[in-house]
Amino acid sequence: MLIVQKYGGTSVGNLERIKNVAKRVAKAKEEGNDIVVVVSAMSGETNKLIEYANYFSKTPSKRDMDLLLSSGERVSAALLSIALNEMGYPTIAMTGRQAGIVTDSSHTTARIEKINTKPMEDELKSKKIVVVAGFQGINKDGSVTTLGRGGSDLSAVAIAGALKADKCEIYSDVDGVYTTDPRIEPKAKKLDKISYEEMLELASLGAKVLQNRSVELAKKLGVIIEAKSSFNENSGTIITKEEDIMEKPVVSGIALDKNQARVSLRGVEDRPGIAAEIFKALAKENINVDMIVQTIGHDGKTNLDFTVPQNELERAKTVMKEFKNEYELVEYEPNVSKVSIVGVGMKSHSGVASKAFETLAKENINIEMISTSEIKISMIIDEDKSEIAVRALHSAYDLDK
Ligand code: ADP
Numbered sequence: 001m002l003i004v005q006k007y008g009g010t011s012v013g014n015l016e017r018i019k020n021v022a023k024r025v026a027k028a029k030e031e032g033n034d035i036v037v038v039v040s041a042m043s044g045e046t047n048k049l050i051e052y053a054n055y056f057s058k059t060p061s062k063r064d065m066d067l068l069l070s071s072g073e074r075v076s077a078a079l080l081s082i083a084l085n086e087m088g089y090p091t092i093a094m095t096g097r098q099a100g101i102v103t104d105s106s107h108t109t110a111r112i113e114k115i116n117t118k119p120m121e122d123e124l125k126s127k128k129i130v131v132v133a134g135f136q137g138i139n140k141d142g143s144v145t146t147l148g149r150g151g152s153d154l155s156a157v158a159i160a161g162a163l164k165a166d167k168c169e170i171y172s173d174v175d176g177v178y179t180t181d182p183r184i185e186p187k188a189k190k191l192d193k194i195s196y197e198e199m200l201e202l203a204s205l206g207a208k209v210l211q212n213r214s215v216e217l218a219k220k221l222g223v224i225i226e227a228k229s230s231f232n233e234n235s236g237t238i239i240t241k242e243e244d245i246m247e248k249p250v251v252s253g254i255a256l257d258k259n260q261a262r263v264s265l266r267g268v269e270d271r272p273g274i275a276a277e278i279f280k281a282l283a284k285e286n287i288n289v290d291m292i293v294q295t296i297g298h299d300g301k302t303n304l305d306f307t308v309p310q311n312e313l314e315r316a317k318t319v320m321k322e323f324k325n326e327y328e329l330v331e332y333e334p335n336v337s338k339v340s341i342v343g344v345g346m347k348s349h350s351g352v353a354s355k356a357f358e359t360l361a362k363e364n365i366n367i368e369m370i371s372t373s374e375i376k377i378s379m380i381i382d383e384d385k386s387e388i389a390v391r392a393l394h395s396a397y398d399l400d401k
Pocket residue numbers: 007008009010011040150171172173174176177178179180181182183206207208209210253
């Protein structure tokens with residue numbers, strides 16, 4: 001079998017842990033498999049490098065940031081390769097470029113365009129363990145690019161797809177995908193299987209156990225992922241096609257995203273084009289607007305609420321100043337959270353939303369904004385109450401049973 005294994009930051013967090021990873025890789029090799037290992041930077045390393053850059057500049061060039069941040073993964077790849085060699089296993093450590101990963105030029109959030117698989121295939125043929133630095137590639141000009149935070153998951157899925165691997169195992173400090181973050185609700189249950197669609201929603205809505213773009217790509221390429229822990233031998237969670245899952249619970253999981261801030265405009269001029277102007281101005285500043293609610297206008301005025309990531313709020317405030325003649329009042333709420341309920345079963349069951357609202361009402365938690373799709377309900381609430389909300393919802397939908 002050809003197995004792609006990806007080890008995240010915690011799994012390679014110190015030298016002892018890299019040794020542990022080396023032993024796990026060696027075991028899979030001894031079982032007769034061909035192995036490509038993708039590694040993240042040691043935990044905390046990427047954040048440390050960002051801090052270093054911010055010491056000099058709040059707006060460093062993205063090209064420089066990519067060169068800087070890609071170094072974290074190279075350190076882990078080289079160290080793991082050295083450790084495996086010392087144990088007697090022939091290896092080849094590769095950067096993203098050496099592994100043939102070609103991306104577009106959107107520095108810090110690059111998309112993989114293709115993978116020239118020949119270098120990895122040649123090394124596998126000569127029975128070497130291929131160790132690839134995750135999270136990076138090069139663009140057509142040969143500049144180093146990175147794939148966005150958590151992007152080593154994406155490297156692993158892309159490589160598994162390109163090499164037509166039999167398995168893509170993603171190792172972290174949890175042994176799978178749980179009904180909610182087990183750090184918030186210890187009663188959370190591990191899911192044996194989850195569909196790409198649900199996992200994509202959970203990951204996009206805050207469950208960082210898998211990077212959302214990696215799930216999207218896995219779905220597109222038909223790569224089956226197994227999320228596992230590098231700290232034990234437990235079986236993990238399989239992320240696969242909806243058709244392959246027999247039991248479909250109405251609600252599969254609850255996600256929490258604490259990185260939200262709310263902007264509320266009161267008494268906005270209710271004329272065609274106003275929303276377009278405001279959101280165009282925000283987009284121009286690269287501010288990622290998430291949830292948007294506009295109420296029905298009265299007397300030529302309307303209210304407009306939206307959320308942005310907390311660290312983009314200051315920039316959003318600056319943009320709002322440009323529009324100060326277009327509204328009567330603006331309010332900023334820097335600490336809100338988005339709690340989301342996800343499940344494919346919602347498509348065919350009613351009453352899921354009303355149960356969520358009742359549950360939060362019972363806890364005296366005010367819902368500030370709501371948005372829904374076919375398989376999710378998201379609510380903006382006060383950050384201080386967000387973990388209580390997650391636990392209450394988790395129990396209301398019997399996810400702890
Ligand atoms: P890595 O650094 O290995 O990529 P991450 O820290 O990105 O790992 O992801 C693992 C973490 O995801 C866990 O420690 C856990 O707290 C968090 N997490 C959030 N939601 C979930 C969930 N639904 N199931 C499992 N883990 C979750």
